[in-house]
Amino acid sequence: MLQTIDRTVSAFQTDSSPDSLAAQVGNTPLLQLKKVAEGASLPAAVNIYAKAEWFNPSGSVKDRAALNIIRTAEWTGRLEPGMTLLDSTSGNMGIAYAMFGAARGYHVTLALPANASRERIATLEAYGAELIKTDPLEGSDGAMRVAQELAAENPDYFYADQYNNPANWQAHYHTTANEIWAQTNGAVTDFVAGLGTSGTFMGTTRRLKTLNPELVATAMQPDSPFNGLEGLKHMATAIKPGIYDETLADAIRTVRTEEAYQMAQTLARREGLFVGISAAAAVVAAVAVARTLETGTVVTVLPDNGLKYLSERFWKE
């Protein structure tokens, strides 16, 4: 069932041109989580798989959305070399914009909460992005409001607006979903993903449901507005992204930060998978879905690896 993607050709025959970098996006491995399934005592006919999105060139799932947003803007003439790309981001999307911006000749300006982790800020600075630090108490919604103000003041900027830009979810419609379908040989029965902008969940679910109308899609979110699941939104209290359509989810599961920390440790120590906190939370939700099945193939998405979260104390416990 597990399909190995041959990355050898693209990895060894590339250069640093913008299109070579773009060719590295997607086609990430689909990993079977055997130890987690064993630990949950799942029936033999229930399997859990996960897309390892840190294989993307800037290290997260957001390369897919950033690339599609940039390409769509280039094709429609809204973005030209030398221009400034502006958006708000809590981290990964900014890192993806900063990478593509550097390679394609755009100035990248990002509004982000001032309490973003040191690792994220240092990475953004390494790529040469300009950072506008916003009130940490207002979180990603505060950063979004600042970006909207900057966009209004600077009509010559390209405001990428990841929360409302359909090219975000369309990236997953055209790539992530088709990869999951091919890598499971069409066996996927359940899809689980966390909600940030909701691009990953919306695009992947829409496409998978056209391929298998019986597919059950579960959206995962933190259990409270104050949580440690970086990159995810508590939809009931956050500004609802324009691209989010809650009717698409067949079920919504909430995950507590402590459960995610514990799963991050389990994945590192039992599966050898060093993943980020939202990835661990996605696996918590995937296991909960798998527990309700007698037979099935549950697929989830691991947005990034653990390197950006090394300063979290729970790793030492």
Ligand code: PMP
């Ligand atoms: N996890 C992490 C670590 C992220 O950075 C993001 C993006 N904000 C997500 C999950 C959620 O992805 P999406 O925006 O596609 O819903």
